[in-house]
Amino acid sequence: MADEDDINDDDAEEGGDGESEDGEGGSKKKGNKKLLIIAGLVLLLVFGGIAGAYFTGLLTPIVNMVMGTPEPEEGAEETSFTGGVFYELPELLVNLNTTGRKSSFLKIRISLEIDVPTDIPRIEQIMPRIIDNFQVYLRELRIEDLQGAAGMYRLREELLTRVSAAAAPVRVKDVLFREMLIQ
Numbered sequence: 001m002a003d004e005d006d007i008n009d010d011d012a013e014e015g016g017d018g019e020s021e022d023g024e025g026g027s028k029k030k031g032n033k034k035l036l037i038i039a040g041l042v043l044l045l046v047f048g049g050i051a052g053a054y055f056t057g058l059l060t061p062i063v064n065m066v067m068g069t070p071e072p073e074e075g076a077e078e079t080s081f082t083g084g085v086f087y088e089l090p091e092l093l094v095n096l097n098t099t100g101r102k103s104s105f106l107k108i109r110i111s112l113e114i115d116v117p118t119d120i121p122r123i124e125q126i127m128p129r130i131i132d133n134f135q136v137y138l139r140e141l142r143i144e145d146l147q148g149a150a151g152m153y154r155l156r157e158e159l160l161t162r163v164s165a166a167a168a169p170v171r172v173k174d175v176l177f178r179e180m181l182i183q
Contacts, residue, residue, distance in 0.1 A: 084113040084173050087123055089130070094138045096182070104143055109179040110134075112163060112172050119170040126166055133162040146182060 053059045089110045096104040114123065123130075137158060145151055159175045 084115055085117045087112045087114055087120055094135055097140050097142050105183045106138060107181040111176040111178055113174040115171045115173055122170050123167060129166045130163050133166055
């Protein structure tokens with residue numbers, strides 16, 4: 001029995017000491033973890049706010065001041081032309097290629113994006129060729145060819161290829177759909 005009491009006393013001492021150390025150590029560890037999480041969240045919010053302000057342009061005046069870059073005057077106009085010019089084509093109405101008795105029609109309004117505004121007279125000169133190329137292609141389309149985003153993308157690419165070939169020296173940047181109706 002004495003041996004059993006010694007073993008129980010040893011277990012009680014270890015358990016008692018272990019619990020008190022774990023209790024204090026556990027609370028220190030929990031406190032440190034909470035402090036690290038809070039500090040991490042604060043840093044995340046600060047850096048996120050700074051990044052958000054930078055990307056929205058709110059920090060541009062401060063960055064320009066630090067870097068020594070002069071701010072443009074409000075009355076000054078830009079001299080460089082970076083965008084294109086949009087030229088509207090006449091409305092096209094074509095019947096689509098169908099296998100049944102019921103005919104389907106496509107009504108489409110297109111704009112061309114041209115690099116240089118001085119190319120507009122050249123586009124107007126070759127307008128009959130552009131319209132002819134578009135109508136020949138559009139009449140061979142089926143309704144299935146126009147369905148979905150992939151169909152619209154293929155149509156845009158094919159029309160861009162055809163107008164670029166017709167307006168050879170003039171560079172057409174893009175074909176834009178203003179209206180498209182399939183009936």
